[in-house]
Structure formats: C-alpha cells, structure tokens
Amino acid sequence: MCPNGCSEGEKTKDIYAEGAVVQNRFGASQYKDGKWKVIERTPMTGNSSDGVRINGFFGGGSSSFGQQESGSQAQGGGGSDNAKLALDIGGSIYGALQTTVRPGDQWLGNNGKYYNNSWGGNQYTGSRSGAFKAASNYKWAGRATVGLSALIGAAETVNGYQKDGGQFGYNAQSAAFGTTGTLIGGWAGAKAGASLGLGVGAWFGPPGLIIGPIVGTVIGGFGGGYYGGQIGNGAVNLYHGR
Amino acid sequence: MKKIENYLNVLHFCFYKADYKLHLLSNKINPFHLIHKLPFQKRRYEKLGIDPIETINKVYKNKNYGTSMVFAGGILWGAMAILFLSLFMVFNVFVYATTPYIFACAVLSGGICYFFVFRNDKYIKYFDKYEKWTKAEKRKNTWLTLASLVAIFLLFYLGLKT
Numbered sequence: 001m002c003p004n005g006c007s008e009g010e011k012t013k014d015i016y017a018e019g020a021v022v023q024n025r026f027g028a029s030q031y032k033d034g035k036w037k038v039i040e041r042t043p044m045t046g047n048s049s050d051g052v053r054i055n056g057f058f059g060g061g062s063s064s065f066g067q068q069e070s071g072s073q074a075q076g077g078g079g080s081d082n083a084k085l086a087l088d089i090g091g092s093i094y095g096a097l098q099t100t101v102r103p104g105d106q107w108l109g110n111n112g113k114y115y116n117n118s119w120g121g122n123q124y125t126g127s128r129s130g131a132f133k134a135a136s137n138y139k140w141a142g143r144a145t146v147g148l149s150a151l152i153g154a155a156e157t158v159n160g161y162q163k164d165g166g167q168f169g170y171n172a173q174s175a176a177f178g179t180t181g182t183l184i185g186g187w188a189g190a191k192a193g194a195s196l197g198l199g200v201g202a203w204f205g206p207p208g209l210i211i212g213p214i215v216g217t218v219i220g221g222f223g224g225g226y227y228g229g230q231i232g233n234g235a236v237n238l239y240h241g242r
Numbered sequence: 243m244k245k246i247e248n249y250l251n252v253l254h255f256c257f258y259k260a261d262y263k264l265h266l267l268s269n270k271i272n273p274f275h276l277i278h279k280l281p282f283q284k285r286r287y288e289k290l291g292i293d294p295i296e297t298i299n300k301v302y303k304n305k306n307y308g309t310s311m312v313f314a315g316g317i318l319w320g321a322m323a324i325l326f327l328s329l330f331m332v333f334n335v336f337v338y339a340t341t342p343y344i345f346a347c348a349v350l351s352g353g354i355c356y357f358f359v360f361r362n363d364k365y366i367k368y369f370d371k372y373e374k375w376t377k378a379e380k381r382k383n384t385w386l387t388l389a390s391l392v393a394i395f396l397l398f399y400l401g402l403k404t
Binding site: 139140142144145146147148150151152154155158159168187188190191194195196198209213217 | 265272273275277290297301307309311317318319322331337338344347348351360398401402
C-alpha cells in the first residue's frame, strides 16, 4: 500500500518502471518491483550508495576497531581483528602459564606444590626438568603472540593504506593507532592487574601470591589491550570528526 | 654470522632493559600500588614476610622466564617480521598484506630469532656479557637499538610509498 502523500502517479504505478528503487520522502519506505516495501533503518554514516559502512567508536558490524569497510575488504578486517584479540588473550594465558610453572626460583610439581630450583623432584612431584620444559614452551608461545600482534597491526596498516587510495588516511591511521593502543594498553593493564592480583592473592596464603598476580595480569592485560585499542581508534575517529 | 648474532642479541638485551626500566618507572605512578599501603594489607605482607613491589619486580626481571624477557623476545620477533614485510613492499611483492605473506614474514623472522637468539637460551650468555657494559658502551648500544627501530619504520614508510 502506498503511504500517505503519494502522488496519483505513484498510486497507480504509472511513474516508476518495474524494478526501479526509489527512496521515498518518509525515509523508511521504497518503491521496488512495483510494490511498497518498508525497509529497516540502518546505522549508516557513510554514503550508502557507495556500499561503504563505517563502524562507530564502540564497534558494531564485523569489525570491533571502528574501521571503514568496503566490499570484500570488510571481511578481512574483521578476521584480523579477531586474530589480534585471540593473540592478546593467548599471550596473556601463555605468559601466565609460564609464570605458574616456574615463578622465579621455584618450579611447580605435579602435586600442585612449588619447590626450590635446587631440588630435582621425585615420583610424586615429577621432574624439575619437565617443569622447565613446559615453562620453556610457554615462553616461546608468549614471544610469538607479542610478535604476531605487532606484525598483524603492521599488515592492517598496509591494507588500510591501500584502502585509502595510497594515502595515510582514516583506515591506515585507525589500524596503526588501534594496534599501538592495544599493545600499550595491554602492557599497562597487565601491570595494574598484577598489582591488584597480588593484593587480593595475599589473603589466600603463599599460593595466592603466585596465582593472584597471574590472574590479575591476564584480566588486566586483556582489558587494557581491548580498551587501549578502542582509545586509539576513538582518537582517530575524533580527529576525523566521526 | 657472529656479527649478526651479536647485533640481534644487543637489540634483544636493550628491549629487555627498556621494558624492565619502564616497569620500574611505572611502579612510581601505578595507582594500583596504593592497595599495598592499606594498613590491613601491610599487616598481611608482614605476616607472609614479603615486599609486594619486590615480588612483582622479580616476576618481571627474571632472565630465564621473566615477563620483560618474554616481551623483549616478542618485540624482537615483531620488529624482524615488520622488516620483512617492509622489504616485500619495497620490492612490490604484494599490494594487500594477505595471510600467506603475513605467515611468511612470521616464519622468516621467527626462524632468524630462533637461530641467533632463542635457541638453547643462548641469549643468557650474551646477557651476562652485556651486563658488564661500560657507560659508553651502554649509550652506544642504546642509540644503535633506537636507530635500528627508526630504520625499520622508515623502510616500512618507504614500502608504503612504493
């Protein structure tokens, strides 16, 4: 049914050919294939005719880092954001596991108790070398996650630069500042979390002194990384008035 | 080869030192450390016989498994990977950095870092040597590290422009 205010031609379908799409004056309906159809309002801030969608400061759409997306590139952006997020979480967990297994001058036995490095272990605790090997593997994984986060950030900047038509525009800036914010935020968040975790863990006896900072580092590092990335992108959005 | 190994270990050591020094600096302004000044927290630490700040510092400083060492290793790996990414761009190998290229950069840089720095924890031998640097050597190597980072970023910028 034609909304109120339609011309006689619209009502009798004389004006528009079959298949034509016309945005009407009420903003929520269009004439398509000879029928009136109510369309949903979409949170587009860019030019919808170009097929460009821009996410807001607090995310939305497939990308959580507020990047301008276009066509198939949008899929790639969302994928790498997820990869970065997974790496952030993975890095924190691997770092935590490594510290759990070998915190300073001690190592974690199979029975869940900590022993001094000078003692080699027995059939109940497992071997010291086994604990060292596990910690070494976690150390490798921790390095890899930090390195890959930086690399993915650089790759996103390259792709953003290409999307901006060979200029260091919105997309490239968003990727670069988002990654920098994620790394700095994660670093600072981990420190804050470690301090808080130690404060809380101290009330759970000596094991809490190890577990507390670890849990704090994971939560603080993840939260700090996430909000650091958001702040980095928010600053770029603010600069561009978006 | 020996020169490359020494150079990469110098970078790794400087990243480690920079991260630990930043950690010590952040201790001075970390508002979450105020929790340790609360009277009931202080009493708890005294009962356990620990200094909370020193306990956290130990976790960061440890050369074998410390957080600063892991972060330094990650930054070295990432910097090397960005160097390869930049070289690929300079030689017009790709336009968009897709997954295979990212993977190639990660593997190449990881391999080099493993061979020259991480394998059998050979960096510890270098760390012990570098701890004895004179003030002039410290300054020289700090500038060398900074210059290397700037060079990588310049190459990355050049790669974008080509």
